[in-house]
Amino acid sequence: MPHEFHTPHEFLTGLTSVKFKISKDYLLSLRYYLLFAALIFIFSVGWGYLFAKDYPVEVQKVLQDLQRVLEPIKEMSEMQQVFFIFLNNSVTGFLAIFLGPVLGIFPFSILLANGGMMGIMFFLSEENEVLSAFFTGIFPHGVIEIPVLIFCGAIGIRIAVSLFKKIFRKKSDIKKELIQGLNFFFKILIPLLFLASLIEVFITQRLLI
DSSP states (O other), X not given: OOOOOOSHHHHHHHHHHHHHHHHHHHHHHTHHHHHHHHHHHHHHHHHHHHHHXXXXXXXXXXXXXXXXXXXGGGGSOHHXXXXXXXXXXXXXXXXXXHTTTTTTHHHHHHXXXXXXXXXXXXXXXXXXXXXXXXXXXXHHHHHHHHHHHHHHHHHXXXXXXXHHHHHTTOSOXXXXXXXXXXXXXXXXXXXXXXXXXXXXXIIIHHHTO
């Protein structure tokens, strides 16, 4: 017989515990995909480092293009910057999950691109003897943002695996996987991305001044 909640407090407590159980079960089911996504990210950091070391001219072009793209952000107010960073990261994370069924290409690309850029920046910081600035500029918000990125990649890859199972006529429910992934994204990861955006603008940027 299901437990009856006699007071609003009991109902809210029970609802919270159910949500926590669902999240915990989903996290457990993601563990191998998270490990795989983390390894891809780490590999891409190493690749970015070696790329910067071997192709300095190309790296300078990439950085110049990136600087031109980011230039307008400097003219924004702090709260505008928060929402710009939050929107950019949210769209990227959403697409990593939503486009996961497209053979997992998008989640792979996001992990490789972000890890590669971090590797490039690490090499340049090391070369210019400003590693402390690199870690200062990454750690405060990155401790949240990077795991969220890995989560989005892992969910997208998991959905891609479900598609492959479906193609080879194995038991799989792509719609359920997509709904679960997006549900986790909007309930858990989106608030974390907003927190990371606030930290990046109001803490990280001030530490770098």
